[in-house]
Amino acid sequence: MIPTCEEVMSTADSLPIRPVAIEAQWDGDTFGWRVWLAAVLPDGAGYRSRHLATFQDGGDIRLFNGKVPSWPEARAAALIGAEVAKRFAVPFFFPSPDFPEDDCPVWAERDRGYPCGRCGILLLQHDPCPWRGICYHCHLTFEKEGSQGRNKEDG
Numbered sequence: 001m002i003p004t005c006e007e008v009m010s011t012a013d014s015l016p017i018r019p020v021a022i023e024a025q026w027d028g029d030t031f032g033w034r035v036w037l038a039a040v041l042p043d044g045a046g047y048r049s050r051h052l053a054t055f056q057d058g059g060d061i062r063l064f065n066g067k068v069p070s071w072p073e074a075r076a077a078a079l080i081g082a083e084v085a086k087r088f089a090v091p092f093f094f095p096s097p098d099f100p101e102d103d104c105p106v107w108a109e110r111d112r113g114y115p116c117g118r119c120g121i122l123l124l125q126h127d128p129c130p131w132r133g134i135c136y137h138c139h140l141t142f143e144k145e146g147s148q149g150r151n152k153e154d155g
């Protein structure tokens with residue numbers, strides 16, 4: 001399900017205080033990938049996150065049938081998130097707008113992040129991570145290239 005811009009705006013309008021940033025992050029489980037949108041609110045010396053919306057569409061069947069070209073929920077979250085950020089005149093933070101990645105830093109931890117060694121998206125990986133230093137998408141691409149290379153050597 002993908003919420004409308006009006007729905008997200010009305011949730012954003014009910015925030016108790018002005019956010020310092022709006023962020024979008026991937027979240028994945030056995031039901032597939034989704035993108036959540038949150039407002040980052042100042043909280044004493046730190047920050048707290050207030051959920052605004054969840055974007056999920058299509059399910060991961062598209063990975064197998066290839067019918068949906070990319071990630072419409074990510075595109076919707078990026079567009080609406082940018083609109084909400086514009087309304088409050090604060091930054092919009094979506095470290096992986098093109099591919100699912102759940103090892104990105106949240107906005108409050110962005111200074112601890114480091115770029116993926118291949119595509120440059122901001123990462124903050126949790127141990128154990130066998131592909132440390134590159135994102136999951138790049139890891140899969142790398143694996144595919146590796147197996148193709150091996151097949152050529154075999155043939």
Ligand SMILES: [Zn+2]
Binds near residue numbers: 134136
């Ligand atoms: Zn990458």
